[in-house]
Amino acid sequence: MSTYRNTLLAAAVAVCTSLAGCAGVSGGQSTSAQAAQRHKVVFQVSEGDPKKWNLALNNVKNVQHDLGAANVDVEIVAYGPGIGMIKAESIVGNRVHEALAAGVKVVACENTMHGMKLQKADMLSGLGYVPAGVVELMNKQREGYAYIRP
Numbered sequence: 001m002s003t004y005r006n007t008l009l010a011a012a013v014a015v016c017t018s019l020a021g022c023a024g025v026s027g028g029q030s031t032s033a034q035a036a037q038r039h040k041v042v043f044q045v046s047e048g049d050p051k052k053w054n055l056a057l058n059n060v061k062n063v064q065h066d067l068g069a070a071n072v073d074v075e076i077v078a079y080g081p082g083i084g085m086i087k088a089e090s091i092v093g094n095r096v097h098e099a100l101a102a103g104v105k106v107v108a109c110e111n112t113m114h115g116m117k118l119q120k121a122d123m124l125s126g127l128g129y130v131p132a133g134v135v136e137l138m139n140k141q142r143e144g145y146a147y148i149r150p
Helices: 002-019 031-035 050-067 080-086 093-101 110-115 133-142
Strands: 039-045 072-078 105-109 128-130 146-148
Touching: 039 050, 039 133, 050 072, 050 080, 050 093, 072 080, 072 133, 080 093, 080 105, 080 110, 093 105, 105 110, 105 133, 110 128, 128 133, 133 146
Parallel strands: 039 072, 039 146, 072 105, 105 128
Antiparallel strands: none
């Protein structure tokens, strides 16, 4: 009978630990500590449509509003035709600058830039640069970022 009780007790402890509902037993994080964890999200924008960029920028703004800008790391990765919307003369440039000012990281794919014969001087100020946009998305997902493609 004691083996049965030990098995039952071990199962109960495992359930409490996985649910983080028995902090005294599990030694894990409390629910409030879990709620305070940083969120991470990466947005892909690979289309040159200003409507797609505005949708992505609206999504970013909503994420920061709903979770609190201090609680979320947000990155937008632009490549392919999407790179045109972060050029210096972009019609969504003012919104991109607002996002940058709000702590959003916006990065441009250097592979795309080379293919389009673009230099950093052709781009909006404040951007980051990555060698390959797709690889950046892969890396961010491996780091636990949620992936969004509006």
